[in-house]
Amino acid sequence: MDFHGKRVLITGVAGFIGSNLADRLLELGANVISVDNLFNGRLENLDIALKNKNFEFHKGDIRDLNFLLDLFKDVDIVYHQAAFTSVPQSVIMPNNCNDVNVNGVLNILNAARRMDVEKIIFASSSSVYGDTPTLPKREDMRRLPISPYGVAKLASEAYMQVYHQVYGLKTTSLRYFNVFGPRQRDSPYSGVIAIWLGRIIRDDDLIVFGDGKNSRDFTYIKDVVQANILAAEHDAPGEILNIGANLPITLTELAKLMLKITNKEHLNIIYTDPRPGDIIHSYADISKAMELIKFKPQYNQEQGLKDYFKWYINKYEIELQIN
Ligand SMILES: NC(=O)c1ccc[n+]([C@@H]2O[C@H](COP(=O)([O-])OP(=O)(O)OC[C@H]3O[C@@H](n4cnc5c(N)ncnc54)[C@H](O)[C@@H]3O)[C@@H](O)[C@H]2O)c1
Missing domain, CATH: 3.40.50.720 (NAD(P)-binding Rossmann-like Domain)
Structure with a gap:
C-alpha cells in the first residue's frame, strides 16, 4: 500500500x-x-x-x-x-x-x-x-x-x-x-526481557517467577x-x-541466552513463586x-535481543559488551 x-x-x-x-x-x-x-x-x-x-x-x-x-x-x-x-x-x-x-x-x-x-x-x-x-x-x-x-x-x-x-x-x-524491543519499559509490570536487561545492566541476578519451565513465543x-x-x-x-515468532523458549533458556549475549554469565538465575494470572506455555x-496478510517474521529471539541491546546501549550510552 x-x-x-x-x-x-x-x-x-x-x-x-x-x-x-x-x-x-x-x-x-x-x-x-x-x-x-x-x-x-x-x-x-x-x-x-x-x-x-x-x-x-x-x-x-x-x-x-x-x-x-x-x-x-x-x-x-x-x-x-x-x-x-x-x-x-x-x-x-x-x-x-x-x-x-x-x-x-x-x-x-x-x-x-x-x-x-x-x-x-x-x-x-x-x-x-x-x-x-x-x-x-x-x-x-x-x-x-x-x-x-x-x-x-x-x-x-x-x-x-x-x-x-x-x-x-x-x-x-x-x-x-510477548513483544520485546526498544522503548519497552523496565518496570515491575513490564515484559520480562526489559526487566532482565535492566537487572543485567545493574549487575543484579535474574529473578524468575515459577520454575523457569514456563515458555513464551517472544516476538x-x-x-x-x-x-x-x-x-x-x-x-x-x-x-x-x-x-x-513461532519459536517458543523457556524462561530459563531465555535467561541463559541473555546472560551469554551480554557476557554476564557470572550472574545467577533465582527462582521464586509464580505470579497469579501468569500463563505456563504460550x-x-x-x-x-x-x-x-503474508506475515513472515524476520527475527529469531537471538537476533531480536542483539538488535534491542545495541539500540539500548547506543541510546543510554551504557557500557555493555554484546557477543
Ligand atoms: N507488549 C506486549 O508484549 C503486548 C502483548 C500483547 C498485546 N499487547 C497490546 O499491545 C498494545 C500496546 O502495548 P504496549 O506494550 O505498547 O503497552 P504500553 O503500556 O507501552 O502502551 C499503551 C499506551 O496506551 C496508553 N493509554 C492507556 N490508557 C489510555 C487511555 N485511556 N486513553 C489513551 N491512552 C491510553 C498508555 O499511556 C500507553 O502509552 C496494548 O493494547 C497491549 O494490550 C502488548
Whole structure:
C-alpha cells in the first residue's frame, strides 16, 4: 500500500508498540494522527515522530467519545494500541482494566463507525488463550483467559468481529505474543526481557517467577510493526490473527541466552513463586497470518535481543559488551 496521503490514527502512541509503529508509518509517508493519555506512555518515545511535520499528537483519553469523534474526522485507518496493559495490575484492578480495555474499545468502534473510518486494526493478545494445554495456539481453538486483562482482550476481539458483521466495519485483531524491543519499559509490570536487561545492566541476578519451565513465543517489535503494516495492506475483515515468532523458549533458556549475549554469565538465575494470572506455555501457530496478510517474521529471539541491546546501549550510552 502507498501510505502517502493516508490519514492513519494511532491510539496509545506514546507506548512501546504505538511509538515504534508511528515511526515506521511516518517513514512510509503516512500522515499520523495520534492520541495517548500518558498513563503509561512517555513523550520521550515520540522524540523522532514529533520532529516530523506529518505527525500530530493529542493528549487525551479513549474513554472520551466526543474527543474521539473530533479526532477521527477524515481518518482512513485506526491502529488501536492504547490499553491498560499490565496483566498483574488487571488482577488487582479489574474494573479499571475493563473500563479502558472494553469500554474504550467500544468507544473506538462507535467513533469509527460514525466517522466512516475504513479499517481498524486492533492490538489483541495471546493472553486470551489462557492455560489451555494445546500447543501451538491456533486462532480457532478454545480460549480460557486466566486474568481480567485476558477477558477484556477476548471481549474486545468479539466486539471487533461483531462490528464487522453488523455494521460492515473492516476490523482485524492481531493477537500479539510477548513483544520485546526498544522503548519497552523496565518496570515491575513490564515484559520480562526489559526487566532482565535492566537487572543485567545493574549487575543484579535474574529473578524468575515459577520454575523457569514456563515458555513464551517472544516476538521482536520490528516483526509486530511489520504485521500491522501488512494488516493495512491486505484485507482480513472480521478476522483474528496470531502474531508471534513461532519459536517458543523457556524462561530459563531465555535467561541463559541473555546472560551469554551480554557476557554476564557470572550472574545467577533465582527462582521464586509464580505470579497469579501468569500463563505456563504460550506458542503461536502463525499460518493464518502468513496466509491472509503474508506475515513472515524476520527475527529469531537471538537476533531480536542483539538488535534491542545495541539500540539500548547506543541510546543510554551504557557500557555493555554484546557477543
Ligand atoms: N507488549 C506486549 O508484549 C503486548 C502483548 C500483547 C498485546 N499487547 C497490546 O499491545 C498494545 C500496546 O502495548 P504496549 O506494550 O505498547 O503497552 P504500553 O503500556 O507501552 O502502551 C499503551 C499506551 O496506551 C496508553 N493509554 C492507556 N490508557 C489510555 C487511555 N485511556 N486513553 C489513551 N491512552 C491510553 C498508555 O499511556 C500507553 O502509552 C496494548 O493494547 C497491549 O494490550 C502488548
